[in-house]
Amino acid sequence: MAALTDSWSKKSMATGDHTFRMQALHKKHGDIVRTGPNTLSFATVNAYRDIYGHVGQDKKRFLKNAIYEREDPRITSVRDPAAHAEQRRALSHAFSARALRDQEDVVHQYVDALLRKLGELGEQGVQAVDMTEAYNWLTFDIIGDLAFGEPFNAVSQASSKWVQGIIDWSIYQSLAYMMKTKPLYRILLPLMWGSRLSTMRTIAEESEAMAKDKTRRRLETPPEDLPDRADFFSHLIKKQQVTERYMMGTSQTLIVAGSETTATALIAMTFWLLKTPHTLAKLQAEVRGTFSSLEEITGDATAAKCAYLHAVVEEGLRLSPPVATALPRDCPGTVIDGVYVPEGVVVGVDNYSMSRDPRWWKDPESFIPERWLQDKDDKTGKNVGRFAEEDKRASQPFSLGPRACLGINLAYVEMRIMLAKLVFAYDLELESTEIADWNRACKMYGLWKKPPCMVKLRPHITL
Numbered sequence: 437m438a439a440l441t442d443s444w445s446k447k448s449m450a451t452g453d454h455t456f457r458m459q460a461l462h463k464k465h466g467d468i469v470r471t472g473p474n475t476l477s478f479a480t481v482n483a484y485r486d487i488y489g490h491v492g493q494d495k496k497r498f499l500k501n502a503i504y505e506r507e508d509p510r511i512t513s514v515r516d517p518a519a520h521a522e523q524r525r526a527l528s529h530a531f532s533a534r535a536l537r538d539q540e541d542v543v544h545q546y547v548d549a550l551l552r553k554l555g556e557l558g559e560q561g562v563q564a565v566d567m568t569e570a571y572n573w574l575t576f577d578i579i580g581d582l583a584f585g586e587p588f589n590a591v592s593q594a595s596s597k598w599v600q601g602i603i604d605w606s607i608y609q610s611l612a613y614m615m616k617t618k619p620l621y622r623i624l625l626p627l628m629w630g631s632r633l634s635t636m637r638t639i640a641e642e643s644e645a646m647a648k649d650k651t652r653r654r655l656e657t658p659p660e661d662l663p664d665r666a667d668f669f670s671h672l673i674k675k676q677q678v679t680e681r682y683m684m685g686t687s688q689t690l691i692v693a694g695s696e697t698t699a700t701a702l703i704a705m706t707f708w709l710l711k712t713p714h715t716l717a718k719l720q721a722e723v724r725g726t727f728s729s730l731e732e733i734t735g736d737a738t739a740a741k742c743a744y745l746h747a748v749v750e751e752g753l754r755l756s757p758p759v760a761t762a763l764p765r766d767c768p769g770t771v772i773d774g775v776y777v778p779e780g781v782v783v784g785v786d787n788y789s790m791s792r793d794p795r796w797w798k799d800p801e802s803f804i805p806e807r808w809l810q811d812k813d814d815k816t817g818k819n820v821g822r823f824a825e826e827d828k829r830a831s832q833p834f835s836l837g838p839r840a841c842l843g844i845n846l847a848y849v850e851m852r853i854m855l856a857k858l859v860f861a862y863d864l865e866l867e868s869t870e871i872a873d874w875n876r877a878c879k880m881y882g883l884w885k886k887p888p889c890m891v892k893l894r895p896h897i898t899l
């Protein structure tokens with residue numbers, strides 16, 4: 437079927453179960469699976485390197501597939517390598533070590549506000565709170581502040597219309613582009629998505645109007661009225677490298693790429709910790725044994741002193757990669773992991789299958805942070821112990837090479853600070869008894885749509 441038409445994978449995406457189906461297909465058919473007449477999905481470590489890795493000047497490049505194109509230009513949609521490199525250089529100032537130091541203050545501000553809000557909403561441990569939603573408020577406010585110099589007030593209001601619409605907005609953008617460029621999809625996609633399509637269109641239009649409004653306000657704000665720290669766009673505006681359309685597109689990308697991904701990672705880590713209480717106890721012991729107050733918990737201090745926290749973060753990203761599907765690239769006609777693939781074939785590595793493949797991971801479906809705390813033989817320096825044979829390159833949550841995530845350092849700081857402060861301040865208990873398998877109940881539409889995860893938070897300190 438997939439050899440004849442793309443409709444299988446488009447339909448599969450519409451079910452939300454595409455990720456789980458791809459995992460089953462790779463299990464059944466092996467390292468290379470055909471998902472459309474012109475599309476191949478790979479599941480090997482070398483394919484990551486060959487498709488996404490840096491290449492020398494003389495080698496042909498794998499360009500992003502046309503599916504990334506959007507009406508408003510932005511860093512994620514530009515396909516030409518030279519144009520992309522220029523945009524990435526310009527935006528990378530906003531992700532420098534110096535910028536990150538300023539950004540960390542914003543992270544603390546909203547993490548602390550969320551901790552207080554969780555206590556209030558949960559009546560100090562009496563009521564369960566939906567942590568899926570709470571993390572979305574957090575990451576959305578942080579990105580809003582870092583991009584536009586003002587939050588969305590999601591944490592303070594314990595809700596946000598925009599947060600709820602973000603996945604629909606993101607899906608609709610891809611579908612709208614497909615319908616615009618391929619006439620057949622104008623018939624097929626409404627049949628596959630039904631009335632959801634028009635609901636998503638309304639949400640997308642409202643979200644876009646909101647982003648446009650914020651962007652315009654940001655561009656019109658005189659420098660003296662902005663916060664002291666530079667926001668994402670200050671560098672671009674200073675160098676006059678930004679048009680309103682570019683800023684519109686890039687702000688949409690940053691809101692989606694920077695908030696939804698980090699929120700997914702945080703809720704997955706919280707869920708897995710709660711499902712395996714001995715890991716939560718170990719993390720709590722590390723954090724409470726290392727720090728004596730919330731103020732001591734910083735990005736640098738957690739990086740230097742909390743090895744188990746680091747392992748929890750890596751393991752959460754492995755087991756629940758926020759970007760779980762293959763990132764499509766156009767093959768230039770070259771060899772991928774020993775197999776020649778003709779020019780123009782769309783290829784990618786299936787992140788979710790790789791993350792859970794028993795060839796690379798021991799007990800792959802289980803949450804075991806210890807696998808990231810590799811024991812080494814004193815004499816030989818070689819890995820020893822139960823996880824010595826694992827190939828950690830099989831987990832690439834931020835992708836790799838020239839198009840890898842630009843916000844990786846900010847994401848790690850957010851995740852470490854939030855998790856460390858949460859387990860320092862509260863004792864947690866999972867209440868989601870209505871969902872037998874929370875992980876399986878997650879739906880993948882390019883980004884994960886997650887079910888509620890109800891948690892009781894009993895205060896350990898006074899906030």
Ligand code: HEM
Nearest residue numbers: 512693694697698701758759763834835839841842843847
């Ligand atoms: C756990 C959190 C995150 C994960 C797992 C993640 C993952 C990824 C992945 C897999 C890509 C490559 C996408 C592709 O090739 O299609 C990407 C790109 C990108 N991410 Fe992230 N991301 C995270 C957080 C963030 C944050 C916090 C920001 C910024 C605020 C951010 C900004 C970007 C940008 C700008 C790109 C495009 C880079 C380029 O095309 O050169 N991400 N991210």
